[in-house]
Amino acid sequence: MTQRLEGRTALVTGSTSNIGRAIVVAFAREGAHVVVSGRDEARGAEVVGQIRADGGKADFVRADLDGSPAASRALAAGASALLGGHVDVLVNNAGIYPPSTTPTTDEETFDRVFGVNVKAPFFLTQALVPAMIGAGGGVVVNLGSWITRLGVPSGAVYSTSKGAMETLTRAWASEFGPQGIRVNAISPGVIASAGWDDTTRGMADVMMRGTPAGRSGQPDAIAAAAVYLASDDAEFVHGIVLDVDGGRTGVAVVAV
Template identity: 65%
Template structure:
């Protein structure tokens, strides 16, 4: 493992499990001082302990990102304090997926999903961009989803929030380019949480794809690490699909 993030700092939202945890562990393994953040302090402490046991640097900052500017601002302030006042990499990973259709989603669910998935990262960007602008550099990586562009008969609300994040990726790339801030996104396909046993509901959506099955969170972490590194210095405003070919290759029924 390289140390391409030696001396760098990072905040990964929603990093107490699955994809976020893998991202935090990967960035720390490559030298970054990582802020692990989420609602569950016990799981957060476990992630921090795993990183430290492997020789990395990490701290936990609890945050229940509800979409309010105040909560996002508080997370930004506490993360900067723990990192010595400088943040180099922000990964907007936190998100929720309600198993609802358009006909079953109510107003409270709508507000909650947009609050966590769109408003929280928007206001976190608002709180942290000035520090990156002052430093003259920074990296933002958003998490999209394959369902933002390849629709399913359920989850319209969630899909629309991920489409919003992909749009914000391009908009922020244009808005903050003059400040030296790079903004990109990773769009995961069906990712299987290794903590769960047996096949998952989403695995059926990968039938007939080049990968032939769901992926692991480490694949997303590797993509994030690339986009966060200097190796991706010429990559701006893009959405990197890490989905086993689900959106890029036609799937033939029965194949």
């Protein structure tokens, strides 16, 4: 097995389930000492236990990333303390997607989505990047979404928040790249979740109908992309948004 992240330290937000969990498990398998973070301590302990049982290095830090600078700084401090003083790789994965349309979105929901999806990763990155620079380099990987560039009739606030993260990716690549920090993003497509019911699964299949993949993706596909962007294989990659969406946004969709 390759060890592309051997000797690295990594923090993955929202890593107690689904995409975040797949990323943190993949990082550990590649040799990284990882910090699992999320609100649910029981699920966090389960993920840490899985990684350690596989021979990896993992710890858990509880975090409720509500968008306040204090919450982001607390996670940065907790993770850094467990990882020997600084984080080599930060994955800004945590996000929320409350179902709503524009007419039904109230101010509280709007602020909560932008707090979790934009403010929290902004202030977490602000807290961690200086130590990365001081250590001689680091990597930030953000999570965007396919619906930032292909409009859908619901989730306007969520898609806008993820569009902000893709824009921050390019801005941070310009700001921090000359100081040794690589910043890139992944734009997942329709990715299966263990919690889907039959109705949700059917809707996902409809959204992927006619695409090259012809089906929903699995969290492991996003994890593989994150490993690539975090590793030296991507040392010449700066400021990109890597679409991992089965061709949903880049290829003409033909309903069949």
